[in-house]
Amino acid sequence: MTINVGETVFFGAARFCRIGAAIVLVGIAGCSSTNTGGPVPMAETAGPKDTGTFPNLNIPPKVAAKQFTNEERDAKLAQLKADENRQGAKKGGGPPVSNQAALTDLAKKHGPQTLKQIEGKCDPALDPTCK
Numbered sequence: 783m784t785i786n787v788g789e790t791v792f793f794g795a796a797r798f799c800r801i802g803a804a805i806v807l808v809g810i811a812g813c814s815s816t817n818t819g820g821p822v823p824m825a826e827t828a829g830p831k832d833t834g835t836f837p838n839l840n841i842p843p844k845v846a847a848k849q850f851t852n853e854e855r856d857a858k859l860a861q862l863k864a865d866e867n868r869q870g871a872k873k874g875g876g877p878p879v880s881n882q883a884a885l886t887d888l889a890k891k892h893g894p895q896t897l898k899q900i901e902g903k904c905d906p907a908l909d910p911t912c913k
């Protein structure tokens with residue numbers, strides 16, 4: 783019974799009346815406006831004007847500070863390069879490895895040993911507190 787009521791309400795001949803009424807209401811709402819001032823007056827003189835508001839995109843901004851000269855730019859770039867080189871020298875500054883074979887062996891064994899500890903299969907050689 784509910785299905786028949788739904789078909790009658792939504793798919794019957796009455797839907798045309800509802801659609802027509804909705805179109806009429808939208809048309810009436812669209813035609814009523816509150817603009818009674820008429821057309822907007824045009825500017826009397828062409829060109830940018832300072833309105834005192836921010837930002838006025840018609841007037842180019844004034845420079846806030848003195849620009850660098852080429853000599854100042856080169857001096858600052860040289861200082862930055864010197865700082866970069868000083869930092870680069872610190873980056874690789876570790877003691878040289880004396881026994882590469884021992885480190886390679888440690889890398890091969892480290893993963894399986896860690897997994898044994900994690901999984902609870904403790905090895906007394908790795909963990910003296912393990913029993």
